[in-house]
Amino acid sequence: MKKGTKIALWASIPLVLVIWFAGPRLGLWGNRDLKKKDNISAVQSGGQGSRDAAAPGQSGQQAPSQSGGQGSQQASSQGQGQRPGGQQGQGGQQGQGRPGGQQNLLPVTGTIAKPSYLTNGIRSAGSLLANEEVDIVSKVSGKVTAVYFREGSKVRKGDLLVKIYDDDLQAQLRRSEIQEKMLSEKLERQRVLLEKDAVSREAFDQLQTDYNVILADINLLRVRIAETEVRSPFDGVIGFRYVSEGTYVTPSVKIAHLIDPSVLKLEFAISEKYISEELLGKKISFETKGYNEEFFATVYAVDYRIDETTRTIGLRARYDNRDGRLVPGMFASLTLITDEKLNAIQIPTESIVPEMNEKKVWVARSGRAYLVPVITGTRTATMVEVLTGISAGDTVLTTGLMQLRDNMPVRINIPY
Numbered sequence: 001m002k003k004g005t006k007i008a009l010w011a012s013i014p015l016v017l018v019i020w021f022a023g024p025r026l027g028l029w030g031n032r033d034l035k036k037k038d039n040i041s042a043v044q045s046g047g048q049g050s051r052d053a054a055a056p057g058q059s060g061q062q063a064p065s066q067s068g069g070q071g072s073q074q075a076s077s078q079g080q081g082q083r084p085g086g087q088q089g090q091g092g093q094q095g096q097g098r099p100g101g102q103q104n105l106l107p108v109t110g111t112i113a114k115p116s117y118l119t120n121g122i123r124s125a126g127s128l129l130a131n132e133e134v135d136i137v138s139k140v141s142g143k144v145t146a147v148y149f150r151e152g153s154k155v156r157k158g159d160l161l162v163k164i165y166d167d168d169l170q171a172q173l174r175r176s177e178i179q180e181k182m183l184s185e186k187l188e189r190q191r192v193l194l195e196k197d198a199v200s201r202e203a204f205d206q207l208q209t210d211y212n213v214i215l216a217d218i219n220l221l222r223v224r225i226a227e228t229e230v231r232s233p234f235d236g237v238i239g240f241r242y243v244s245e246g247t248y249v250t251p252s253v254k255i256a257h258l259i260d261p262s263v264l265k266l267e268f269a270i271s272e273k274y275i276s277e278e279l280l281g282k283k284i285s286f287e288t289k290g291y292n293e294e295f296f297a298t299v300y301a302v303d304y305r306i307d308e309t310t311r312t313i314g315l316r317a318r319y320d321n322r323d324g325r326l327v328p329g330m331f332a333s334l335t336l337i338t339d340e341k342l343n344a345i346q347i348p349t350e351s352i353v354p355e356m357n358e359k360k361v362w363v364a365r366s367g368r369a370y371l372v373p374v375i376t377g378t379r380t381a382t383m384v385e386v387l388t389g390i391s392a393g394d395t396v397l398t399t400g401l402m403q404l405r406d407n408m409p410v411r412i413n414i415p416y
Contacts, residue, residue: 044295069107105330105411109401111363112414113390118344120320120378121283122336126268126286130328132234132260138164143244144254149256151240155232161175162243162255164228176214183211236260241342259328264298264319266332269312279336284317288326295319295326299336346383346388351398352376361390361395362404364412369397369404 142164148159175204190207193199232238239257243249266286284297296319303314315336319326353360353371363372374389396413397404404410 005350023162025367082209099296105409106400106403107371108364108397108404108410108412110366110395110397110412110414111351113342113347113386113392113394113396114344115392116346117335118341118346118378119339120341121338122270122274124268124270124334124336125294126266126332126334128288128326128328128332129265129267129316129329130236130259130261131263131265131308132236133328134233135233136230136255136258137250137251137253138162138230138249138255140164140224142166142248143230144245144247144249147241147245148278149238149241151238153238155236155238155258157232159232160229161232161238161326162230162249164230164249168223168229169225169228172226173218176218176221179209179262180214180218183207183214187211230255230314232258233319234258235258235262246343260329261324261326262322264326264328265295266317266319266334267314268317268332268334269314270336272306272313274309275306275313279313279315283337283340284334285334285337288330288332291325291394304360311356341385343392345386345392346379347386347390347396348398349379349382349384351396351401352384353401361386362401364395364397365412367409369406369408371406 008384036388057122062291079301092369123358145162146163146166148163148382149155149159157162190199190204194201194204220286236258237260238261241256247253249255264285277300279302282299285294286297287294299315299317302410303316306313352374353362358373359376361374362369362372372389376385377385377387379385393412397410397412400410
């Protein structure tokens with residue numbers, strides 16, 4: 001290939017590229033790209049309604065171009081077709097602007113501020129104890145002949161729980177009762193003879209002593225027989241049994257465990273710096289695992305001996321548990337109440353927006369969000385008291401706080 005031909009080929013490449021990219025913009029290849037661009041801009045400005053309205057306009061553009069066959073007529077017909085299509089796109093935008101605006105509202109979650117009961121005081125932790133609690137054991141050694149209680153059942157004071165073998169004692173008791181009967185009859189005869197001076201006073205006194213000894217032996221045997229009967233010392237609930245019929249028990253063998261849960265004692269400790277406070281009769285609010293509510297007890301005893309290791313004072317409070325909802329041994333998170341508020345405004349802690357020198361809260365009013373400065377008070381695990389800035393009935397926003405702007409329209413969801 002000649003050198004001039006090569007130079008011409010290399011020089012034509014940039015020219016071809018220029019024509020390729022600039023041709024559609026100069027109208028050399030028709031208005032197909034411009035049509036697409038116009039349609040895209042119409043869709044972006046008019047929404048869904050403009051896209052539907054642009055189709056008749058485009059069909060109106062093509063019909064004159066096919067019948068006329070001239071470039072000027074084609075351009076004229078395109079201009080006429082786009083004008084009605086653009087008007088329809090604006091109408092579609094106006095028709096769908098309102099629903100689209102509501103869909104674009106920021107969804108948030110809110111809660112209604114309501115007056116509630118709030119306590120403030122000394123926080124501590126403690127354990128629930130039974131009012132009465134004892135291990136059931138036998139006073140005498142022997143073999144268990146019968147078990148009369150059912151595990152986990154309620155028992156009354158004096159109910160027979162376990163019977164220990166006592167046949168040997170019963171036999172001794174019957175022998176002593178026979179001897180007592182014989183001595184009683186003999187003593188009566190001796191009394192008659194003594195009145196007639198037929199017997200000496202010494203012989204009568206000896207017989208009287210023997211009779212009294214037999215009576216004492218009978219009473220002793222009855223006591224020993226009673227000790228073979230293990231009975232409930234008070235009303236309560238008996239737990240698992242640890243013996244069976246035939247078990248040989250001694251006073252050190254545990255038969256069962258008995259508790260009285262009708263009244264529970266809440267035992268806890270507080271710092272020694274509160275020793276000057278009037279603690280007796282104070283009200284206590286406490287929470288336990290398993291119940292999503294507060295319980296209340298009253299302090300009835302204070303151990304004024306300071307624990308040298310922990311430097312705390314021991315206290316006990318009494319809780320009426322006749323409904324049997326709580327059981328001994330439960331852990332309790334408590335507050336020794338020093339201040340009570342019946343109409344405190346509390347909001348969730350996550351709704352607080354901390355700033356440099358103050359705290360603020362997002363509040364919804366008439367469908368719009370507003371940032372309101374507040375002053376907080378007592379804080380609990382999930383709630384915080386608001387002293388100023390929020391009133392009862394205000395809608396406080398709890399989610400979407402980072403996306404909110406002042407006077408911004410929102411769609412509020414209030415869970416119940």
